Amino acid sequence: MAGPVLVFDSGVGGLSVVAALRRHLPDTALAYCCDNAMLPYGTRPDPWLVERIVAVCEAAVNRTGADTLVVACNTASTLALEALRERLDVPVVGTVPAIKPAAQASRSGHLALLATSATVARPYTQRLIDSYAPHCQVEKVAADALVAEAERAIQGHAIDPAVVRQALSALVEDARIDTVVLGCTHFPLLRRWLDEAMPRAVTWVDSGDAIARRTAQVAVGPDARQGLDAAWVTSLLRDSSGATDASERLTRGLASFGFAAPCLLDVPSA
Numbered sequence: 001m002a003g004p005v006l007v008f009d010s011g012v013g014g015l016s017v018v019a020a021l022r023r024h025l026p027d028t029a030l031a032y033c034c035d036n037a038m039l040p041y042g043t044r045p046d047p048w049l050v051e052r053i054v055a056v057c058e059a060a061v062n063r064t065g066a067d068t069l070v071v072a073c074n075t076a077s078t079l080a081l082e083a084l085r086e087r088l089d090v091p092v093v094g095t096v097p098a099i100k101p102a103a104q105a106s107r108s109g110h111l112a113l114l115a116t117s118a119t120v121a122r123p124y125t126q127r128l129i130d131s132y133a134p135h136c137q138v139e140k141v142a143a144d145a146l147v148a149e150a151e152r153a154i155q156g157h158a159i160d161p162a163v164v165r166q167a168l169s170a171l172v173e174d175a176r177i178d179t180v181v182l183g184c185t186h187f188p189l190l191r192r193w194l195d196e197a198m199p200r201a202v203t204w205v206d207s208g209d210a211i212a213r214r215t216a217q218v219a220v221g222p223d224a225r226q227g228l229d230a231a232w233v234t235s236l237l238r239d240s241s242g243a244t245d246a247s248e249r250l251t252r253g254l255a256s257f258g259f260a261a262p263c264l265l266d267v268p269s270a
């Protein structure tokens, strides 16, 4: 039975993959699900994360009737793809740091990987580097602060350039680095600010287009798009006064990627 392609992330980062999916599959219905109740994932313990990711994705696949799951989150994919494929009956497309194309693009052989603390520490990530960039020097940089900035950007808040500069400081100092892997799906949403903070030209590489191409191969007869697509969150946002302003801001951000106001997803506790 045909269903939408479900895109999953901890927060709004998956929207950078949605942008690529819309380019490659303009007629395909998408559903978006973010586990914003537990955002950020990048600083959480692995065993807890695996259980949580499987529980949320299973609930979202059941709720949306999706025929394909795109895990648009490097932190989740470098940990939980196997567990997801074991539990779910639909094809699962993962998002992992684009080390291979970055190694091919670099002229100096010096790359940087900008990702969450969890992703830079994962054995999966080191295996990608050993397999696809054995001849390169790869500087791994944890930049968790950029996740919150990307959330703010999508909600229409001003970005703090000092936070972005601080996240890039190790890359700015090493002039040999000519290629930077954006190994967290939140980061392409900050491209404008990353460009501003980087004093020299570098090639930024993300996985969006590769994920979209792979999804086009595996998605079997997905639903055709009809107007706005459905979106799901695990928590309705409230600001510090208890008003739902942040939720309205998130709704506007999702709408700019073609999604309706988000509904609350009920996730059974593990």
Ligand code: DGL
Pocket: 009, 010, 011, 013, 014, 039, 040, 041, 042, 043, 072, 073, 074, 075, 076, 116, 119, 147, 183, 184, 185, 186
């Ligand atoms: N967007 C996610 C990624 O690609 C992670 C953000 C988070 O820390 O929750 O890794």
